[in-house]
Amino acid sequence: MAEKVRVLLVGSGGIGTMTALNLEQGGHAAVSAVLRSNYAAVKEKGFTIDSCDHGKLDGWRPAEILNKVPDVASDPSVMPFDYIICTTKNIPDVPPVLVDIIRPAVTPGKSVILLIQNGLNIEKPLHKEFPTNIVLSGVSFMGADELSPGHVLENDTDRLSVGPFFNPALDIEAQIAAAEHFVKIYSATGKVQCSYDRDVQFIRWRKLLYNAVWNPICAITGMDTTRLRLASEVDDPASPLNVLVRPAMNEVRAAAKAVADVELPESLVEVMVDADPLEIWCAPSMMQDTRKKRFIEYEYLVGEALRAGEGAGVAMPTLRCIYGFCKAVQWRTKEYNGLVDPQKLMEERKKTQG
Amino acid sequence: MAEKVRVLLVGSGGIGTMTALNLEQGGHAAVSAVLRSNYAAVKEKGFTIDSCDHGKLDGWRPAEILNKVPDVASDPSVMPFDYIICTTKNIPDVPPVLVDIIRPAVTPGKSVILLIQNGLNIEKPLHKEFPTNIVLSGVSFMGADELSPGHVLENDTDRLSVGPFFNPALDIEAQIAAAEHFVKIYSATGKVQCSYDRDVQFIRWRKLLYNAVWNPICAITGMDTTRLRLASEVDDPASPLNVLVRPAMNEVRAAAKAVADVELPESLVEVMVDADPLEIWCAPSMMQDTRKKRFIEYEYLVGEALRAGEGAGVAMPTLRCIYGFCKAVQWRTKEYNGLVDPQKLMEERKKTQG
Structure with a gap:
């Protein structure tokens, strides 16, 4: 893990921002965060964070602050992402749907997509649209809210369960390895509880x-x-x-x-x-x-x-x-x-x- | 029907007011209306009515305008009521309940209680509390609203179905006769459709x-x-x-x-x-x-x-x-x-x- 993995974060509200912070604090990841409603505020002043896991931070910035999902395929200046972490709301009945939002950033066969989102069958559209990409399940029990643009309060400790949304068309061991690798880099701070979970259904x-x-x-x-x-x-x-x-x-x-x-x-x-x-x-x-x-x-x-x-x-x-x-x-x-x-x-x- | 019957109306919103108007216009009833939120307005200026059945009336007043249910038992100046018509909302889970509201005006064995209200089993508490009083079912299909205090719009013609909520402890024929009598005095204007309905359950x-x-x-x-x-x-x-x-x-x-x-x-x-x-x-x-x-x-x-x-x-x-x-x-x-x-x-x- 000498080189930092490239992570794209889509959805930088309370949970997304805390996830980015913990990844960067662990030292193994460089996070490009896509911001929408809070872009202007964070671009100017960074995040103000009050965290039960990481303490108080003022003006914290992830490696990169973006106002849209980068287009990896057509823009050669953008390096492919190792992980794409989705912490947005997931609302399939109101466009744009998640697969369309992240599509420009997905490098086939490479980017591992981690969905830190609740609910059932959320992996189905991703398996269909990105058949060569590993998709991971993330279930978070953190308590975090963005109180105002760029101001995040984390008041309940970060506990994250990660495991593969198994795609039978892909190598099983590779899917397990991707999940385990993420758990490793996410656990590096020693401040959060991140566990590998082989059976994500339970x-x-x-x-x-x-x-x-x-x-x-x-x-x-x-x-x-x-x-x-x-x-x-x-x-x-x-x-x-x-x-x-x-x-x-x-x-x-x-x-x-x-x-x-x-x-x-x-x-x-x-x-x-x-x-x-x-x-x-x-x-x-x-x-x-x-x-x-x-x-x-x-x-x-x-x-x-x-x-x-x-x-x-x-x-x-x-x-x-x-x-x-x-x-x-x-x-x-x-x-x-x-x-x-x-x-x-x-x-x-x-x-x-x- | 030489002498007018004495009617107490409890609930003088849209439907109640139109009911009082039609009764008085028929010439066989004198209505004492109990008003609450619209008492001051109506006491001063009477009702302003725009009715598809009765035309436009300005400053119409029922025989008597009251701001509370009269106490027949303890006040000898109040003559007993032949009919007590209830057109209020009927909300048994929020006091005061209907039987408590009308109790002071009910003369045992005499006052016929007509409930122009929707729903099931609304007669049960009345049969229990007033075991010697006939209780009638009224189902109204009129469209009427009180747009502001004392201002009533009736935009869908008055159709009223009346029949006995049979109380097995009372004389059956008397209960039928009471319903039929009401239908008669209510039909006297010739402007509304009021029918006797023996089987009110349907x-x-x-x-x-x-x-x-x-x-x-x-x-x-x-x-x-x-x-x-x-x-x-x-x-x-x-x-x-x-x-x-x-x-x-x-x-x-x-x-x-x-x-x-x-x-x-x-x-x-x-x-x-x-x-x-x-x-x-x-x-x-x-x-x-x-x-x-x-x-x-x-x-x-x-x-x-x-x-x-x-x-x-x-x-x-x-x-x-x-x-x-x-x-x-x-x-x-x-x-x-x-x-x-x-x-x-x-x-x-x-x-x-x-």
Whole structure:
């Protein structure tokens, strides 16, 4: 590991920035970070970081600050990337989709793509579009937010689980080696917990138990996990917890077993119900997105779990409803952002009906 | 019918005011209307009414304008009421409940109580609290809104279906006679359609097909019925219409059959899906309530249908979810209106857990 590996980071919000910082602090990676909303601020002053793992940094800059994904194929001045780390939101129902975003930077057969993103089947479009590139799964348990452009607070320590999204068309050992290599360079600071995980399905489904349930329910109701628990009287069989949260979690458990032979113990449901300390009034990311009128990652967090589970014969009536509400919420956001025109659609629909 | 019957109207919004007007115009009733938010405006200037049935009226006043429900038992100057008509929202989970509101005005054995309200089992608390009083069902298909205090627009003609909520402890013929008498005095203007309906269950369940489904789904998503239809691609099996609206309606159909032997044909589902003309962007009442941060009538529109249906062995997974979301939405409104204190509840919950 004499020479630094070249890393492209796509998505430099809270988690992305902390990931870049830890990689560079480890000394084995040079990170080119693609910035969007915070580009001007960071270009001028660097990042201001308050990190439980790395302390306080003022004016920190990764090796390179970019305002777009570089075009490796057509620009010979850009050296190929060893790793492309994606920490953006992953929203397949709103263009541009992830594969189109990163395509210019992907060197076939070389760039290893690491998706630090939640949800199910997120690797499928990448295996299809980049059949010669290794794709890795990253599941992060860090707590980090960008409070204002370029100002990142990390308040819960970085724990990252990495393993291959196995592509049967590629050499298995090479895929394992790529994951292990990343774990090595990421662990070099000694300040974070990064583990190699050969079977990524367990940890992905386990996290989905929370993400496929709390995320959309909070987004739909506009209530944080504390309020939803308080709104549920302990002895009410028809409380939101008993009618929505617990049944949906048990449906995801059943899907995990049927789809991936992943055994999530029943006791895990109560762990996930009470995962957030009551006093933090936790607003899951999807709820924060709806508050900001941003698109939600419901297809990979809810839709894929639903399709996979139902495809394997699991009844998922609660998750189905949650999915339907998410689809409506996403449309509302599309209208807000001008991606659909209700008046025009209404007139077209009237013609079709008439 | 020489002498006018004495009517107390509780709930003088759009529908209540039009009901009072039609009764008085018929010449057989003197209406004492209890007003709340519009009391000052109406006391001073009367109602301004723009009605498709009765034309334009400026400064119209019912026989009596009250700012509270009169106390018949303790105030000998108040003559007993022949009819007490309730057109308020009916929200059993937020005090004061309807029976407590009207109690002072109910003369046992005499006052006939007419509930012009939607939903299921709304008569139960009245039969219990007023066991000697006849209770009638009123189902209204009028379109009327109070646009500002005292200003009412009626834009869809008054059609009212009236029949007894049979109380087996009372004389059956007397209950029928009371309903028929009301139909007679209400029909006297010749300008509205008021029919006697012996079997009120059919019409109540039929209306519930719309109200138990569109009302809460629009309230939860903040989207009107047009937008929810536009958000549903015609060929998408997982659209909001296909995942939420149609399944919920079919569950209500099944409950109607199992609970009340009411046969609602399957074709009625599509009628209800497309009940609202697309170009009116219909915001059902429950959605208007959430917009105004008011409480929603979800217990009688959704909860009772769910409990009755499930009690009769009908699987209602979609309505169950909708109910759970409604309960959360109601709690949010309680917080907004200061009826629950999250901080205090959170601290109590922490103690219980610890």
